[in-house]
Amino acid sequence: MNQLNLETSPYLLQHANNPIHWKAWSEKTLATAKKENKLLIISIGYSACHWCHVMEHESFENEEVASVMNPNFISIKVDREERPDVDAIYMKAVQMMTNRGGWPLNVVCLPDGRPVWGGTYFQKEEWTNTLQQLHEMYVSSPEKIIEYAEKLHQGIQVLGIIEHNTSQEQNHTNNIKPLVEKWSKSFDWEYGGYARAPKFMMPNNYLFLQRYGFQTQSQDLLNFVDLTLTKMAHGGLFDTIDGGFSRYSVDIRWHVPHFEKMLYDNGQLISLYAQAYKRTQNPLYKEVIEKTLTFVEREFLNSDDGFYSALDADSLNQNNRLEEGAFYVWTKDQLQEILQNDFEVFSHLYNVNDFGFWEHNNYVLIQSQTSESVASQFGLTENELQNKKKTWERLLFTEREKRAKPRLDDKSLTSWNAIMLKGYVEAHNALGDGNYLAIAKKNAQFIIEKQWSPEGFLHRSYKNNKSTIEGFLEDYAFTIDAFISLYQATLEEQYLHQAKQLTDYCFDNFYDEKQQFFAFNSRNSAQLIAQHFETEDNVMPASNSVMANNLYILSILFNNSYYEKIALQMLHHMIPNIDYASAYSNWLNLWMNLSEDNxxxxxxxxxxxxxxxxxxxxxxxxxxxxxxxxxxxxxxxxxxxxxxxxxxxxxxxxxxxxxxxxxxxxxxxxxx
Structure with missing residues (x-):
């Protein structure tokens, strides 16, 4: 039977009525697979994932597919946001097998969890045909599958282990320069970001590039950061009507987003735009911060002072069917009716033309000219245009609120909350808004009271007044980082002592003396088929890079030489592995702490x-x-x-x- 109705994850609950006999990830489920000697199907996704919804509709809601999966496999649904550890291990496996990854992530494994086959999205026929072949092979020739699984497992165990750097060479910050020069060859000097599509925002990259450009007085780098931040803010990626950023852009212009809005993206981007505002006093950056935090407070902040996780890309269209972006896009007729005499000016500013056209008569608003330029074309002052813009946004917001909203993922994740907490602190520092700091402090209290257990560990997830899943390294790393920032904004030392307490817990429960890095899972939790040491920065900085930065700051504040030793030791091991610097920007940030001007x-x-x-x-x-x-x-x-x-x-x-x-x-x- 399908057991997902017992879960709290919105993603798992979306699948609770599937005819598939889904089970949640648990020791009991894994034990059942071993007992019955059945192959496992591990299907991983998240609530805001568009292609996860497509595969569910095409395959997992289908009785024919269920007739293949139910008798022959133990099927497990995993919310990657609740279980990033499971996701990381099987993503490694799929990338090794196919040289690509993404979600939905679907893997077939031996009863003990070792993978034998996998990929991302599959059409129904390919999915069922492959499952039938794997089942038949496992019944007739299990040794072939087991042999392949053993080789793949060996590769997974090796992958991600960082070799120790035995060199005695000093980590001089001058050595960062050639890495940045190589990195800059991939910059898009027309639209910002990187010269490829899809375009992810990668906030930590620009936090580092801004810092490095500032400390080395490289105006070109600072110009590139400003270009990127301006183009992102002007693109359809940023919701100028309601605030908040979508997860990524499918094109190089930041125009058409993959429309889901994630808490972790917006938290990091607030920190980035706040830092950039402090450097430039650019009013656009202030507008982005204020609009985004208004959105977050309205849509994500809950009555427990925690933040929800995400809004879906899909929402109900006029035909009452789920459609990607339906809530956000506009036809020309709709805009003309709402804006009346101002439509012509609006269409020039937001490109209701070939440049802003998306598909199916829909437009995604994108700004390609400066407000000053558009204002002069219509005989307006820039201030007059800004006032019109505010009026237009109110009108469109009111009209859009009549539409069916995207589905909300209403779980609260500790690490993502900490990222948003820090964003609020950074916004307060930049703009001096006391309400931002008040929200940050309340969210810190939410983490302390709801997610920090009496036994000393952090929970990962929270929903309906219930804290679940023992936290992972990222939950500790980002919470420590947020508490340090909160201390620096308030000078209230309890946040600093709480950060140190969580740090010491990480040494006791996550630090691996042999590897000289922190494991992603606590050693006291149920172990997966391989250890995971997260070291490469991605859309979120790697948990080890965040911990290393934390340790360096805490080593100074607490005069703790051991913290400093471990932080610099981790950096020393990472430096020989830094080739393409965008995957190590938070390590480079730590490295910059060793510069002579710090x-x-x-x-x-x-x-x-x-x-x-x-x-x-x-x-x-x-x-x-x-x-x-x-x-x-x-x-x-x-x-x-x-x-x-x-x-x-x-x-x-x-x-x-x-x-x-x-x-x-x-x-x-x-x-x-």
């Missing part, structure tokens, strides 16, 4: 919070900030507080200058 700033005194907030509005990626409004026992701040004085200590390489007494003097010592 400093630390301690702000002490009764006005420390006010002073730190002023400093946090500046773009200072090479400065690590800490502070206290009272006497502190934090090692970095110890013996630095003097009653009735406001002092600024600029430090470098564990040595500090004499304290300054004004922000103006301090800034002179912080410049590159």
């Amino acid at each position: 400093k630390e700033l301690a702000i002490c005194g009764e006005n420390a919070l006010v002073n730190s907030q002023k400093i946090n509005t500046k773009y200072l990626p090479h400065i690590m900030i800490a502070g206290s409004t009272k006497k502190s026992e934090l090692p970095f701040l110890e013996n630095r507080f003097i009653e009735n004085e406001n002092l600024f200590y600029v430090c470098q390489n564990k040595a500090c200058l004499l304290p300054k007494t004004t922000i103006e003097e301090t800034f002179n010592n912080l410049e590159i």
Whole structure:
């Protein structure tokens, strides 16, 4: 029988009425496969995945397909967002077998979980034919399948293990330059991003490139970052009506998105645009931040102060059928009716023409000219056009709200919440909006109260007042990162001590002394067919790169030489593996901490919070900030507080200058 009705994952619940006898991933299910000696089908996807829905409709809702799967296989449905560990292992297997990957991810395995065949989307006939052949082979010649599975398993175990770097060569930051130069050859200088489609946003790439361009005074790199951020904000990828970014663009212009909106993308992009705003004061970046956080607060923030995970790409169209992008797109007739006399100006600004046309008479709004240019064409001031733009957006938002909304994935994932928490902190730092910081603090409390168990571990998922699944390394790494940022914005030291407590838990439960990296799964949890050490940055930074950055900062604040040793040891092992730098941008960020212009700033005194907030509005990626409004026992701040004085200590390489007494003097010592 189909057992997915017992689950809380929206993706699993979407399949609860399939005729397939789906089971959730569990030790019990795996034990059943061994007991009955049946091949496993492991089908992995997520609620906002368009092609997952297509394969469900074509195959998993089909009785004929069920008649092949049910008697011969144990079928397991996995929500990749709840179980990124399972997804990572079987993605490696499929990539080894087919040189490609994606979702839905479908794998057939031996009863013990070792894969023998797999791929992504399959049409119904190919799917059933292959399953029948595999079943017959397993019955008649099991040794052939087992032999192949053993070889593939050996490859999976080796894949992802980082060889130790035994070189004694110093990791000088000058060696970053050729990596960036090679990387820059793939830049798209017309539309930003990389010169290929589909285009993913990769926020961590631009956080690093912006920092590197700033610290090396490379105007070309900064121009490229600004080009990319502007084109993303002007493209259909960004929902100018409601705020928020879709997951990626299917074309090189950032025009037509794959319409799902993911929490982790928007959290990282808020951090990126906030940092860019601090550097440039570009009003477009401020608009993006404010619109996106309005969207997040309205659509993702729940009554428990947690954030939901995603909005689907698909929604019901006028014919009451699920269609990708139906909620977001417009016909020319619809726009003319709503905008009336302003349609001509609107159509020039948002390209209701061949450039903005998508398909089926639908347009995806994209801006290719500056507001100033369009305003001058129609005899308007830029301010007048901006006011019109706000009116248009209100009209279109009101009209669009009448449509059937995309389906909501209403689980809350710890790591994604932490990413969004940090986004709110960064937005507060850049714009000074106290509401952003209040939401961040409430979300931190949600993680502490709902997701942090009395036994010391973090839960992964939360829904309906129920916390489930023991957390993975990414849940700890991003929570630690967010709590450090929250401390730096509030100077409330409990966040820092909580970050350290979670860090020590990671050493006890995730750190592998032999590999000298952190495993993705806790050693106390049920183990998969191979260990997974996540080291390559992707649409989210790798959990090991986030941990290494955390350790470096905490090593300074707590004067902890072991943290520093492990962070730099991890970096040292990674450096020989950095070939195409976009997959290692967060490691490069850590590497930049070793540059000669990096400093630390301690702000002490009764006005420390006010002073730190002023400093946090500046773009200072090479400065690590800490502070206290009272006497502190934090090692970095110890013996630095003097009653009735406001002092600024600029430090470098564990040595500090004499304290300054004004922000103006301090800034002179912080410049590159």
